[in-house]
Structure formats: structure tokens, C-alpha cells
Amino acid sequence: MRALLRSLFTSDPSDSVDNLNRNYSAISKTDFEFAHAEHQEIWEFIKEFFTAHGHVPSLSTITAHFKRQKKSSVSDQAEMIRTQPLILRGDFVARLNRKIEDKKKQKVNAVLKTANDIAVNGVTPEGEERFMIGPQDAVRYVIDQAHEILTPAGSVKLSGEVHGDVDDYLKEYHDRKQDEMLGLGQFTGIEQMDVILRGAKKKELWTHAAFTGHLKSTFSLNWSYTQSVFYGQDVCYFSLEMPYDQCRRNYYALHTLHDKFTEIRMDLGLQEMANHPTCVSYGKIRDSELNSAEEEFFLNYVLEDLRNPDNNYGKVHFEVSDPDSSEFTVADLKARAEMIYSRQPFSMIIIDHALLISSRNKKLSVRTDQANEVMRDLKRLAMGFYRGAGIPVIALFQMNRQGYKKALERNGIYDLTALSYSNEVERSSDIITATWCEGVMKQEGRVLFQNLKTRDLEPFRPFLARIEWPCKRLLTCYDDYEGFMDDERRERIIRDAEEATIEDLNLLS
Amino acid sequence: MAKNDKGTCEACGGYKYIRVEPRSKIPGLIIPGGAFVPCPDCTYTERVYRNIEKGWKNLFKSPKLETGPSPLMDCVEKNLWVTATVRDFRMHLKHVAIRKGPSWDFKVASDKTLMTADFANMSVRGIEILDPDFEELERMASTSLQVMTLSDLIEPPELLIIQLGVKGRNRHLPEVLLETLSQREHLSKKTWLWDQPHRLFSEDHHGFSEEIAAFMETWEHDRIKIGTSGVRVLSQNGVFEMDTDGDDDIEAVFTLSNLSGMGSAKEVKAPEKKPKKPRKKKERN
Numbered sequence: 138m139r140a141l142l143r144s145l146f147t148s149d150p151s152d153s154v155d156n157l158n159r160n161y162s163a164i165s166k167t168d169f170e171f172a173h174a175e176h177q178e179i180w181e182f183i184k185e186f187f188t189a190h191g192h193v194p195s196l197s198t199i200t201a202h203f204k205r206q207k208k209s210s211v212s213d214q215a216e217m218i219r220t221q222p223l224i225l226r227g228d229f230v231a232r233l234n235r236k237i238e239d240k241k242k243q244k245v246n247a248v249l250k251t252a253n254d255i256a257v258n259g260v261t262p263e264g265e266e267r268f269m270i271g272p273q274d275a276v277r278y279v280i281d282q283a284h285e286i287l288t289p290a291g292s293v294k295l296s297g298e299v300h301g302d303v304d305d306y307l308k309e310y311h312d313r314k315q316d317e318m319l320g321l322g323q324f325t326g327i328e329q330m331d332v333i334l335r336g337a338k339k340k341e342l343w344t345h346a347a348f349t350g351h352l353k354s355t356f357s358l359n360w361s362y363t364q365s366v367f368y369g370q371d372v373c374y375f376s377l378e379m380p381y382d383q384c385r386r387n388y389y390a391l392h393t394l395h396d397k398f399t400e401i402r403m404d405l406g407l408q409e410m411a412n413h414p415t416c417v418s419y420g421k422i423r424d425s426e427l428n429s430a431e432e433e434f435f436l437n438y439v440l441e442d443l444r445n446p447d448n449n450y451g452k453v454h455f456e457v458s459d460p461d462s463s464e465f466t467v468a469d470l471k472a473r474a475e476m477i478y479s480r481q482p483f484s485m486i487i488i489d490h491a492l493l494i495s496s497r498n499k500k501l502s503v504r505t506d507q508a509n510e511v512m513r514d515l516k517r518l519a520m521g522f523y524r525g526a527g528i529p530v531i532a533l534f535q536m537n538r539q540g541y542k543k544a545l546e547r548n549g550i551y552d553l554t555a556l557s558y559s560n561e562v563e564r565s566s567d568i569i570t571a572t573w574c575e576g577v578m579k580q581e582g583r584v585l586f587q588n589l590k591t592r593d594l595e596p597f598r599p600f601l602a603r604i605e606w607p608c609k610r611l612l613t614c615y616d617d618y619e620g621f622m623d624d625e626r627r628e629r630i631i632r633d634a635e636e637a638t639i640e641d642l643n644l645l646s
Numbered sequence: 647m648a649k650n651d652k653g654t655c656e657a658c659g660g661y662k663y664i665r666v667e668p669r670s671k672i673p674g675l676i677i678p679g680g681a682f683v684p685c686p687d688c689t690y691t692e693r694v695y696r697n698i699e700k701g702w703k704n705l706f707k708s709p710k711l712e713t714g715p716s717p718l719m720d721c722v723e724k725n726l727w728v729t730a731t732v733r734d735f736r737m738h739l740k741h742v743a744i745r746k747g748p749s750w751d752f753k754v755a756s757d758k759t760l761m762t763a764d765f766a767n768m769s770v771r772g773i774e775i776l777d778p779d780f781e782e783l784e785r786m787a788s789t790s791l792q793v794m795t796l797s798d799l800i801e802p803p804e805l806l807i808i809q810l811g812v813k814g815r816n817r818h819l820p821e822v823l824l825e826t827l828s829q830r831e832h833l834s835k836k837t838w839l840w841d842q843p844h845r846l847f848s849e850d851h852h853g854f855s856e857e858i859a860a861f862m863e864t865w866e867h868d869r870i871k872i873g874t875s876g877v878r879v880l881s882q883n884g885v886f887e888m889d890t891d892g893d894d895d896i897e898a899v900f901t902l903s904n905l906s907g908m909g910s911a912k913e914v915k916a917p918e919k920k921p922k923k924p925r926k927k928k929e930r931n
Binding site: 321326331362368412413543546577603613626631633635 | 665672676691
């Protein structure tokens with residue numbers, strides 16, 4: 138309890154306000170109460186402060202407030218709590234869930250005890266207006282109380298009556314208005330996409346489709362890397378296609394392009410200009426063929442940085458299918474994910490790829506029916522994960538050959554008919570995106586992103602992102618020069634283009 | 647392109663990209679690795695060339711427009727009916743395409759290409775096609791990756807330029823043209839109709855029909871003629887302007903409105919309505 142409270146205010150200049158704000162967001166979604174009265178007072182003050190200022194208070198603010206109110210015992214408690222360890226992100230949520238679980242156990246004991254009293258002697262339970270007696274009243278009482286116990290830790294309602302729930306909605310509305318991060322999902326790191334879609338949100342199924350070799354896995358690996366390293370969020374990644382060691386190598390290669398290593402790369406002679414980042418080739422990492430400078434950089438800086446806990450990077454759990462089992466269903470996936478989540482909550486599930494999941498109904502012989510069932514189950518997974526708490530699920534999907542051929546004629550633009558086997562994909566998915574990378578685009582290190590479906594937003598227009606091929610890192614790229622070129626430069630470039638001949642262009646190529 | 651000591655582009659050092667400030671300012675949004683643009687100094691020409699060739703093959707080889715700015719530049723966001731020779735139009739279009747940059751989404755399709763796409767679609771549905779170009783069309787319809795359906799051709803580009811007068815006589819041509827224009831209008835995408843001075847889009851044109859005439863009465867569009875003596879903007883958003891130079895090598899200008907006598911435009915009335923014949927499945931010429 139103390140560690141939870143300690144993780145809701147800043148005490149040291151090195152405390153990350155963003156992470157503490159996230160802690161606040163996590164706990165404020167629950168109706169958690171601290172057992173100790175003084176702790177509860179501190180928590181009430183933190184809530185008031187956050188509502189007014191949009192961030193958690195510092196220890197000095199808390200102590201000053203309670204000293205002004207002449208509640209020295211409370212300010213003393215705050216001072217004592219500062220010595221507790223700071224817990225952040227997934228660790229905080231896991232600890233919070235455990236505490237909520239403990240409270241629920243106590244509640245179950247109390248409910249069963251009261252039910253026993255009702256059945257045997259008859260009582261007027263707390264919060265009830267009438268006297269209850271007999272086995273029927275006892276069972277009815279248990280059923281009434283069960284809803285509160287079954288509600289997931291995040292205080293997500295499983296059911297409700299909308300007219301009576303206006304106050305609950307108002308709280309949600311004001312919380313969202315106050316905390317600008319609250320309505321946002323898990324960002325991909327590609328600007329054009331994030332600006333429109335605002336990331337993958339809880340209970341959403343996001344299907345990303347592409348033809349073979351068109352960077353499905355690369356996109357999902359980049360996404361998990363962005364979430365972990367730049368947002369400090371944990372990710373659960375089910376790789377049913379690539380073995381764990383391949384995923385791991387790919388992931389490490391992505392980190393070699395990080396801007397934090399610019400000076401080191403330049404010192405080691407791996408990079409020439411500060412604004413032109415370079416990376417280490419995945420192929421060289423795979424085959425252990427790094428030269429001495431690359432090796433020093435990769436082993437001593439990149440890997441060490443990834444394992445340094447001070448960086449507060451999120452954890453990325455890669456899970457591959459059970460080698461002893463020929464089938465892996467959505468139910469298996471859910472069981473495994475929930476087991477990991479109970480120990481270390483994560484913020485999204487990635488599945489690479491959905492067509493490799495087996496259907497649970499063995500009677501389905503048609504591939505399309507199987508795929509349809511898997512997609513329906515994945516949507517249910519997103520909605521019902523961890524007893525209704527929900528989670529964003531990112532499912533990769535294969536485009537069919539006919540769709541690929543059609544897209545070839547349309548400069549890489551797909552339509553929904555290109556999704557292999559499954560017509561359920563377009564129904565169950567909240568968002569469908571696709572990538573295309575072929576021919577000149579591939580040579581130039583460009584990837585076409587497109588949006589085939591969004592449930593409640595205008596889709597983004599197709600755009601080209603950049604890929605740094607050696608490490609397969611995806612980067613935001615603009616194709617217009619708005620705001621980047623003055624008139625003089627623009628005129629010069631247009632003049633050059635007008636005067637260029639085909640022979641000049643061959644030289645350029 | 648200015649070069650540095652190493653012989654690579656001075657602006658990007660051969661990296662081909664330049665790092666720029668990310669544009670969006672959404673709270674909490676991080677753009678890992680920052681944002682980039684392809685280096686304009688060393689990639690613009692090549693990228694714009696590829697885009698131009700994608701829009702209309704060999705357009706890049708067209709000579710430079712020496713007579714200054716093109717009026718087409720102001721029409722890229724509008725529907726347009728333009729009359730020009732192939733040579734003039736290519737020069738003007740190249741001028742526009744170079745300035746619009748490598749991402750300008752335009753496509754030039756001749757009326758013959760539209761027909762081919764439509765035939766391909768019919769052939770896929772098993773409808774027998776009788777056309778002078780039958781063999782070629784059949785081959786394209788069954789094996790081509792060039793055109794699958796008419797909608798694949800006409801729907802994607804932001805600007806579709808239809809070159810009239812390429813296809814020989816075919817009874818279905820007006821229907822296909824009307825379908826194209828209507829579909830583009832439905833998608834709120836802009837279309838240019840391009841005819842030539844010696845083959846104006848009038849009642850004796852292969853692609854003309856009274857239905858198209860009726861459609862164009864309500865189709866908001868500009869009207870431009872490009873001739874050897876210069877460029878004349880005859881109407882903007884359906885409003886005709888006086889022709890001030892009064893001297894043009896293009897003699898007849900067809901309009902579908904009742905604005906006869908304005909400028910040098912002269913009205914050609916839409917032909918009398920003929921009773922409609924039921925459409926047959928088979929195409930005969």
C-alpha cells in the first residue's frame with residue numbers, strides 16, 4: 138500500500154513525472170481506497186491536485202498542504218512514505234491488481250459470512266433496506282454482491298443501465314478532458330497514422346495485412362519496439378511464424394539506429410553526419426559478421442543499453458507456439474497472455490500472424506470458416522481480455538495473390554477483397570491497415586501505408602513511410618516539401634527538373 | 647545539384663534524406679527517430695520523373711513549356727474541359743506535373759483505354775465482344791495485369807485526365823465516358839476532359855451523346871483552349887468570360903450552355919432526343 142502511494146507523487150528530481158502520471162491514470166480508473174486513514178487523506182489530496190493541475194504533486198506540495206491544515210500526522214506519513222521504493226508502469230499495475238484482488242478476497246469472505254447469517258438467522262445486511270432471511274434471500278444477496286467482485290480491476294463495467302450511469306460517464310468525460318493521454322491508444326511511431334488513428338485502443342482489434350514480404354512482421358516489431366523504448370510500455374508478442382531468436386535479433390537490430398547513440402557511432406566511425414543516423418545490419422548481427430567498430434558498438438552500447446533497468450524501457454514478451462503441440466488456438470493464446478498479464482501487465486498483444494492460429498471447432502473443414510472463427514475469437518479476446526478489462530489486439534494477416542495482382546495495377550492500393558480467406562476480418566476488425574513495398578519503392582526504402590477500414594474515424598490517406606533497410610527500422614517521412622523549402626531553392630530544383638534529360642536521369646539512378 | 651568534396655550531394659551527403667521537425671503537435675505523441683523528407687536537391691528530379699511516367703508514359707520527354715506559366719496549374723483542383731493539340735497539352739501537363747511534385751496523383755487515360763477496361767470487365771463476365779480491336783482486347787482482358795475493371799482505372803487517381811478522340815467509333819463509348827464522369831463526380835474527384843482542335847467534343851464526336859450533354863450542363867467545370875496563338879480561358883466554374891484577343895486558330899468552340907455569343911464561343915444545341923433502344927448484351931460494330 139505504501140509503495141503504491143509513494144508511486145503517486147514526485148519526491149526526487151529524477152522521478153519521471155510521465156510515469157507517475159501513468160500510475161495515477163491506472164489507479165484513478167479503479168475505486169481503490171487505502172486502508173490507513175492518513176494514507177487515504179493523502180490520496181484524496183493527490184486526486185484533487187491532479188484534477189486541478191493535470192499532473193501529480195510533489196512531496197513538498199503535499200507536506201505543505203497538510204501543514205497548513207495543521208495535520209502534521211498526515212504530513213509526517215507522507216515524509217515516511219518517501220523512503221518506499223518507486224514502482225512504475227507494469228509493476229505498479231501488477232501491484233495494484235494484487236491489492237485489489239486481496240480486497241476482493243476479503244469481500245468474498247464477508248459476503249459468504251453474511252449469506253450464511255441470512256440463511257440461518259436472518260439479518261438486515263449493510264446497504265440493504267429490508268430484513269433478509271432464508272436460503273433464497275441468501276443466494277439472492279450473493280448474486281447481488283457478485284457483480285462488484287466479478288468486475289475487473291480496472292473498474293470496467295460489464296453491464297449497466299445507461300440512464301442511471303450518467304454520473305459515471307461524467308467522471309469518465311472529465312477525467313479524459315483533464316488527462317490528455319487518457320483517450321490515446323498505443324502509438325505506432327509513424328506520424329501520419331498516429332495523428333489520425335491515435336493508436337490502438339483497448340478492446341479494439343487492429344488487423345494489419347500485407348502480401349508476403351511486404352513488411353507485416355517488420356511493422357509489428359517496430360511497433361513493439363516503439364512502445365517499449367519510447368513509451369515505456371510492455372508488450373506481449375505472439376510469434377507463430379518466426380522463432381524467438383530471430384525476433385530477438387531483429388529487435389536488437391532496431392535499437393542500433395536509436396538517436397541516443399549518435400555521438401558513439403560518430404566516435405567509432407560508423408556515422409558521418411549527426412543528422413544522418415546509421416544502423417548495424419541485421420544480416421551481420423545474424424551471421425556474427427560485425428567488424429570491430431560495429432561489434433564494439435553493438436555489444437558494449439546497444440545491448441548494454443537494452444538491459445540497463447535505469448532506462449525504464451517496457452518489457453517485450455515474445456511467445457512462440459508450443460513446439461509439442463501442432464495446434465495453437467485463440468483460447469491457448471488467451472490463457473497464456475492472461476498468465477503473463479497477471480505477473481506483468483502489458484499494454485497490447487501482437488499476433489504474427491492470425492492465419493497460423495488453429496480454429497477451436499474441429500468440424501470446420503473449410504479454410505475460410507476456420508479463419509472466420511479465429512478472427513471472431515480475436516475480437517472477443519480484445520473485448521474480454523482479463524475478465525472484461527480489454528486490451529488492444531494487433532493481428533497480422535495475409536493478403537491473397539489476387540488482391541496483390543489487383544493492387545499491382547492500382548499502384549499498391551488494396552481493397553478489402555484482398556484479405557485472404559476471411560470475410561470476417563472486415564467485420565470483426567475495428568481498424569484494418571495494409572502495407573505495400575514493391576519495385577522502385579523497395580529500392581528507395583519506402584513503404585506504402587494504407588487504411589482499409591476504421592470503425593469510427595475517417596481513414597488516413599495512403600502515405601509513404603521510410604524503411605532503413607539494414608536494420609528494418611520504420612521511420613516517418615513526408616513526401617511534400619511544405620515548410621522545408623524556400624522559394625529560391627524550390628525554383629532551382631524545378632528548373633533542374635525541367636532541364637533534365639532521360640540520360641541525366643539514368644546517371645542519377 | 648551542388649556537390650561536396652566527396653562528390654555527393656551537398657545537402658544530404660549522399661544520404662538521400664534530410665531530417666526535419668515532425669509536424670504534428672499531439673500531446674504525448676513521440677516520433678521515434680524524427681521525421682525525414684527525401685533530399686530535394688538530389689532526388690526531386692528522379693522522383694518527379696517516376697511520378698510523371700506513372701501518370702502518362704513518356705510525358706517527361708516532352709519539350710519544356712517556354713511560354714511561361716500554364717493556366718492548367720490553377721485547374722488541378724477543378725474539373726476542366728480543355729482543348730489542345732497533343733504537343734501543346736503534353737508541354738503544359740509536364741510543366742504542371744514538375745511543379746506539383748512527386749506525390750501528385752494524376753493519370754492520363756485515353757477513351758480507348760477506358761473502353762479496353764470496360765471490355766475487359768465484360769469479357770471476364772463471359773460477354774462476347776465484337777470490336778475492331780477484338781483480338782487485342784480479348785488478350786488484354788484475359789491475361790493483362792494492365793487493366794482489370796473500369797473502376798480500377800478511374801477510381802484511384804485524384805485527377806483523371808481523359809484523352810478523347812483516340813478510340814474509333816464504338817456505340818458504347820458515350821456510355822463508358824458518362825459512367826466515368828459520373829463515377830468521378832460521385833467520388834468527389836476531379837476530372838479533365840481533353841479534346842483536340844481538329845476533333846472537338848461535339849455532336850459529331852464518337853464519344854458524344856445527349857446524356858453526356860445533359861450531364862455536362864450540371865457539371866461544374868472550367869473551359870480552356872490552348873492554341874498556337876496562346877491560351878484562352880473561356881469559362882470558370884461555368885461562367886463564361888469575354889474573349890478579348892478575338893483571334894484564335896481554333897474556330898469552333900462547342901458549349902452546352904445557352905451562353906451563345908459570349909466571346910468567340912458559339913453554341914451548338916444538343917441534338918433532339920431520340921427514343922432509347924434497349925441495351926443489348928452483345929457489342930456489335
